[in-house]
Amino acid sequence: MAVPTLRDPAAPGAHVPLDRVCIVMMSAVGDAVHVLPVLEALKRASPHTHVTWVLQPGPATLVRGHRAVDDIILFDRAKGLRAFTDVRAELARRRFDLVIGLQVYFKAGIVTAFTRAPVKLGFDRARARDANWLFTTHRVPPGTPRHVQDQYFEFLTWLGIEHEPVAWNLGPWPEERAWQRSFFAPIDRPAAAIVVATSKPQKDWMPERWAEVVDALHHDFGLTPILVGGRSPREEHAERVIMERARHAPVSALGSGLRRLVAILDGSVLTLAPDTGPMHMSVALERPVVGLMAYTNPKRTGPYRRYHDLLVDAYGDVGEDYPISMENRPDRMDRITVRDVLDRVERWRAAYRPDAARSGPNG
Numbered sequence: 001m002a003v004p005t006l007r008d009p010a011a012p013g014a015h016v017p018l019d020r021v022c023i024v025m026m027s028a029v030g031d032a033v034h035v036l037p038v039l040e041a042l043k044r045a046s047p048h049t050h051v052t053w054v055l056q057p058g059p060a061t062l063v064r065g066h067r068a069v070d071d072i073i074l075f076d077r078a079k080g081l082r083a084f085t086d087v088r089a090e091l092a093r094r095r096f097d098l099v100i101g102l103q104v105y106f107k108a109g110i111v112t113a114f115t116r117a118p119v120k121l122g123f124d125r126a127r128a129r130d131a132n133w134l135f136t137t138h139r140v141p142p143g144t145p146r147h148v149q150d151q152y153f154e155f156l157t158w159l160g161i162e163h164e165p166v167a168w169n170l171g172p173w174p175e176e177r178a179w180q181r182s183f184f185a186p187i188d189r190p191a192a193a194i195v196v197a198t199s200k201p202q203k204d205w206m207p208e209r210w211a212e213v214v215d216a217l218h219h220d221f222g223l224t225p226i227l228v229g230g231r232s233p234r235e236e237h238a239e240r241v242i243m244e245r246a247r248h249a250p251v252s253a254l255g256s257g258l259r260r261l262v263a264i265l266d267g268s269v270l271t272l273a274p275d276t277g278p279m280h281m282s283v284a285l286e287r288p289v290v291g292l293m294a295y296t297n298p299k300r301t302g303p304y305r306r307y308h309d310l311l312v313d314a315y316g317d318v319g320e321d322y323p324i325s326m327e328n329r330p331d332r333m334d335r336i337t338v339r340d341v342l343d344r345v346e347r348w349r350a351a352y353r354p355d356a357a358r359s360g361p362n363g
Contacts, residue, residue, distance in 0.1 A: 018046050018097055018159075023053040024112050025102040026075045028199060029258065029277025030301070032059035033284055034149045035102060036168045038156060039068035045161045052094065054087060054111055059277075062258040067169060075111065088114045099136075100155050106130035121155060145324035149304045166305075168284035172263045180263035187251065189224040192217050192345075193265055193282075194250070195273035196229050196238040202295040202330050203274045207238035211245035212338045213272065213345075218248040221345060225250035226268065228261055228278060270348055272341065274333070275301055283307065288352045290344045294332035299324040309351065310344045312336050 021042065025035050032055060039051055052071040053063070063069050073090045076083050084107075096117040101108060104123055109132040112120055122128055122136030124143070133139060140154045153163040172180055184191065194214070197204045217223040227242065227250050229235045239254055253264055261278060262285070265271055271282040271289040275296045282289040283303045291303050294314035299322070302311060314335040316322045 018049050020050045020094070020096045020098075021052070022091075022094070022096045022099045022115050022117065023051065023055075023102065024099060024108050024115070025053070026055050026077075026108060026111070027059075027103055028056075029059050029062060030275075030280045031102075031148070032063055033168065033170070033277065033280040034152055034304075036063065036066065036068065036170065036284070037149065037163065037166045038100075038102075038152050039066075040167045040169060041153075041156050041161055041163045042159075043068045045159075052096070054091075058258070062170075062262070062277075065173065077107075084110060084114075087111055091115050101132070101136055102152055102155070104129045104132045106132065108132060109135035112136065121158065123151075127151075145300070147299065147304060147324070148301055170262055170281060170284045171259070172266050176259060176263050179260060180267050183253075183260075183264065184267050187224050187226075189222055190270075191226050191251075191264075191268040192221075192223040192270040192272060193226050193228045193268040193278070195271070195276055195278045196227050196242065196254070197232065197235045198274050198276040200295070201234065202328070203276065203333065204234065204238070205274055205292050205333050205336060207241035208245055209336075209338050209341075210238065211242045213341055214242060214246040214250050215248055216338075216342050217345065218250075220342075221349060223270070226264060227252045227254055228256070228264055229254050231255040269353070270345070272345075279303060288348050290341060290348065292333070292336050292341065294335060295328050295330060297322070297325055297327065300326065310348055312340045312344055314340075 025031055042049060050070045053069055054073045054075055057074050057076055060072050060074055064072055073087060075087050091114045096115060099112055099115045099117045099120040101112045101122040112135040119138055120136045121138045122133060124139045125133045126142055140158050143154055156163045214225045217225045227239055231254055235254055239252055243249055265282050265287055266285045271287055273279040273289060274292045279289055279291050283306050289303055289307050291311045293302055298311060298313050298315055314332050315329055
């Protein structure tokens with residue numbers, strides 16, 4: 001495959017090599033997971049390309065050390081205005097051939113403005129909200145609504161790079177396997193990871209219902225439930241309710257950190273999660289996931305290409321063929337019943353559980 005080059009807008013007819021690329025995507029963990037196949041495809045086409053990624057400290061812990069990420073510049077929004085001055089100082093020391101702006105908010109536009117590159121590629125004007133299009137020199141063509149992952153692939157199409165095969169290579173990495181083995185060593189049943197809460201209350205499922213699911217997973221499916229996530233107040237509240245109500249106490253791994261979460265999800269035979277980063281991490285790891293979605297559009301942000309048969313979709317009404325959109329529908333998660341979730345677990349057992357070759361270290 002020929003090494004990609006870019007047309008230099010400052011010199012018509014001239015081309016510049018794709019030596020140094022900057023990715024501006026400072027959003028949440030799920031979005032970071034969606035960026036990885038873009039970087040994997042870019043590196044396949046141009047292995048020498050040096051990739052710098054501007055992102056927040058949280059997702060940075062997930063992708064630091066990834067083979068397609070050469071350099072990370074942190075944007076710590078907790079610092080307020082200082083976050084912008086710090087990033088500006090870091091970017092002032094670098095020049096790029098290409099900046100790929102995958103985030104459409106104004107703050108990302110400001111960071112894009114700080115970068116020095118002849119080509120700054122962003123979304124088309126219709127999709128670049130907050131006047132983000134003002135900060136780019138080039139834009140991908142307008143497109144029909146599609147999954148977020150496919151929207152990111154539009155940038156590769158503009159570059160003439162093939163995105164197939166879609167690969168994440170999220171891990172666990174060799175040096176993480178020892179911790180994974182030690183974590184699962186005392187667990188004598190196959191494990192099911194449960195993501196107890198998300199970054200937005202509207203996407204959370206009720207913890208008392210998770211407690212019922214925990215007992216069913218233990219008693220009816222022979223699984224050891226593992227609670228995963230961070231240590232936010234809502235996650236700790238959910239943990240407390242589940243522990244108090246469940247007859248069979250699950251293993252709690254809250255606060256393990258994102259890299260160890262990769263190891264836990266990889267070692268589990270099933271994940272149950274609302275619309276949040278670990279749902280997309282499970283897809284990347286090829287681990288079946290029961291997704292609980294009602295607030296966000298599953299066609300846009302649901303599991304990518306896989307496990308749609310395990311999805312609990314309360315976003316649409318019965319029989320509704322809703323379009324792909326960014327519209328959120330609040331106050332719908334309580335429509336998802338315990339029976340809905342257990343039906344999908346039953347479907348998983350029938351369709352996926354016989355494939356023991358893909359089970360984790362305790363499967």
